Amino acid sequence: MINLYEVTETNQMVExxxxxxxxxxxGISLLDCIDSDLDRLCGKIYNKxxxxxxxxxxxxxxxxxxxxxxxxxxxxxxxxxxxIGGAACRTVEDFAKxxxxxxxxxxxxxxxxxxxxxxxxxxGMTPAxxxxxxxxxxxxxxxxxxxxxxxxxSTRTGxxxxxxxxxxxxxxxxxxxxxxxxxxxxxxLVVFCNAPDxxxxxxxxxxxxxxxxxxxxxxxxxxxxxxxxxEQVRGESFEVLCETIKxxxxxxxxxxxxxxxxASARLKVPxxxxxxxxxxxxxxxxxxxxxxxxxxxxYAGAPGTTAALALLNDQVKKGGVxxxxxxxxxxxxxxPVSEDQGMIDAVQAGALTLEKLEAMTCVCxxxxxxxxxxxxxxxxxxxxxIADEMAIGMVNQKTTAVRVxxxxxxxxxxxxxxxxxxGYAPIMPVNxxxxxxxxxxxxxxxxxxxxxxx
Amino acid sequence: xxxxxxxxxxKDTVGIxxxxxTYLAENQINILDISQTxxxxxxxxxxxxxxxxxxxxxxxxxxxxxxVGEEIGVVIKCQKEEIFDMMHRI
Numbered sequence: 001m002i003n004l005y006e007v008t009e010t011n012q013m014v015e016x017x018x019x020x021x022x023x024x025x026x027g028i029s030l031l032d033c034i035d036s037d038l039d040r041l042c043g044k045i046y047n048k049x050x051x052x053x054x055x056x057x058x059x060x061x062x063x064x065x066x067x068x069x070x071x072x073x074x075x076x077x078x079x080x081x082x083x084i085g086g087a088a089c090r091t092v093e094d095f096a097k098x099x100x101x102x103x104x105x106x107x108x109x110x111x112x113x114x115x116x117x118x119x120x121x122x123x124g125m126t127p128a129x130x131x132x133x134x135x136x137x138x139x140x141x142x143x144x145x146x147x148x149x150x151x152x153x154s155t156r157t158g159x160x161x162x163x164x165x166x167x168x169x170x171x172x173x174x175x176x177x178x179x180x181x182x183x184x185x186x187x188x189l190v191v192f193c194n195a196p197d198x199x200x201x202x203x204x205x206x207x208x209x210x211x212x213x214x215x216x217x218x219x220x221x222x223x224x225x226x227x228x229x230x231e232q233v234r235g236e237s238f239e240v241l242c243e244t245i246k247x248x249x250x251x252x253x254x255x256x257x258x259x260x261x262x263a264s265a266r267l268k269v270p271x272x273x274x275x276x277x278x279x280x281x282x283x284x285x286x287x288x289x290x291x292x293x294x295x296x297x298x299y300a301g302a303p304g305t306t307a308a309l310a311l312l313n314d315q316v317k318k319g320g321v322x323x324x325x326x327x328x329x330x331x332x333x334x335x336p337v338s339e340d341q342g343m344i345d346a347v348q349a350g351a352l353t354l355e356k357l358e359a360m361t362c363v364c365x366x367x368x369x370x371x372x373x374x375x376x377x378x379x380x381x382x383x384x385x386i387a388d389e390m391a392i393g394m395v396n397q398k399t400t401a402v403r404v405x406x407x408x409x410x411x412x413x414x415x416x417x418x419x420x421x422x423g424y425a426p427i428m429p430v431n432x433x434x435x436x437x438x439x440x441x442x443x444x445x446x447x448x449x450x451x452x453x454x
Numbered sequence: 455x456x457x458x459x460x461x462x463x464x465k466d467t468v469g470i471x472x473x474x475x476t477y478l479a480e481n482q483i484n485i486l487d488i489s490q491t492x493x494x495x496x497x498x499x500x501x502x503x504x505x506x507x508x509x510x511x512x513x514x515x516x517x518x519x520x521x522v523g524e525e526i527g528v529v530i531k532c533q534k535e536e537i538f539d540m541m542h543r544i
Contacts (some may be wrong), residue, residue: 001457001487001502002502002535002539002542003489003491003500004489004491004500006538006541007459007461007500007538008461008498008500009542010537010538010541010542011461011531062513065516066513066534067533067536067537068531068533069530251541254540254541255537255540255541257540258536258537258540269543331514386496
């Protein structure tokens with residue numbers, strides 16, 4: 001039978017170490033809503049999402065109360081809107097109208113984000129894909145809860161450099177459209193290489209076409225729990241360190257598995273996956289960078305950081321895989337800057353640069369995340385940063401992403417405040433040398449040789 | 455059987471167990487196991503109870519237990535057993 005020690009350990013994780021379930025994300029397919037009439041399309045989208053998600057928030061709260069673990073966010077992901085709106089939308093305003101519909105229904109059912117204002121263009125763009133991409137600045141500046149993502153490359157298809165170039169411009173434009181709010185729109189926009197179909201985390205969540213009509217995906221968190229566990233093994237060998245991370249990751253992921261199964265049963269929606277990510281928040285003690293420091297670094301970014309992160313990421317997966325019947329999404333350690341107090345401190349101390357972050361993305365779960373850069377950074381430079389990150393993903397057969405915020409009117413060293421879970425960040429310097437001729441070539445980068453596994 | 459874990463943490467005082475048990479008896483909740491320690495003057499108790507015959511919903515019971523705790527200055531939490539089973543048993 002359960003004993004007092006075990007109960008105390010679990011409750012300590014929740015009360016002192018910020019253990020929580022970061023999100024229950026309900027994936028909803030909108031393929032059956034497609035219509036050539038825009039108003040009818042928006043009506044169908046609203047109704048389908050409302051019917052599927054009306055009990056999502058209350059169910060999440062009920063489960064949270066019964067097991068005593070906070071479930072921080074309840075969210076929705078939908079089929080990439082470029083596919084859904086293609087038949088009905090002729091202008092960017094038409095697409096933005098769908099975004100408004102998503103925003104309205106998200107507000108109505110009480111979720112804080114809805115993802116899937118997306119296009120998958122890893123090899124080429126349809127006219128609808130391009131139109132949706134061009135509508136992103138308008139859509140994100142006229143809605144509050146809609147998140148957008150674009151898949152620009154994959155190991156199988158190579159990198160669509162035309163789309164990379166376009167996204168550099170779109171990110172700049174989105175920053176300009178939302179300049180009153182420190183260019184907040186860019187915090188809701190992410191570009192991917194090898195984007196997963198079942199990711200529950202924002203801003204990159206969308207409901208892939210390979211998925212069922214509806215699905216429950218759960219993202220767990222718990223950097224604070226790992227950090228506290230590692231405090232007990234200071235000075236011990238890597239073997240002990242790795243075992244400790246694995247055991248802790250196992251326990252954290254079990255919570256996600258339980259929540260996912262319960263939510264799935266109560267909402268009568270199949271269980272998809274548990275994303276066993278270490279997702280930080282700006283709260284003190286909920287930081288991935290603090291884990292790196294606990295492993296033995298003075299600051300995140302110091303020599304040894306990439307190795308420490310590689311070890312952490314791998315052990316989290318090894319511990320988590322056995323804890324859940326289905327693992328998916330992004331799974332690993334996230335390294336956003338603005339959402340992690342330890343990362344912010346490292347940037348301010350001068351320990352962490354954009355280049356080091358890029359190296360870290362080779363071994364972390366995703367990529368360059370929530371990084372504020374000067375507002376006068378050129379669009380081609382942003383495209384260059386994106387291309388580098390996509391290349392890392394393509395060659396290493398992993399998911400990579402870029403979510404940078406060129407903050408209009410601000411320069412290196414100034415602070416930006418996004419608020420809530422998005423946190424705050426010091427603006428980081430970007431390499432000042434140009435890459436215009438490279439980005440302007442046009443076309444696509446072919447898939448790497450090791451993609452031909454047929 | 456629907457097992458719930460009740461934890462009581464707070465400054466030690468007279469009548470904590472009496473108060474909690476009275477509430478449980480009034481609501482047809484059967485106690486299966488109790489363990490309790492005092493760490494540096496702090497009262498720490500865990501109960502495993504069976505709530506199958508309790509007429510109230512889990513949410514109401516948890517809220518009322520919390521209120522009982524507030525009356526006597528301790529924190530009372532009710533959680534379903536599954537969460538601990540999941541975390542601590544393979």
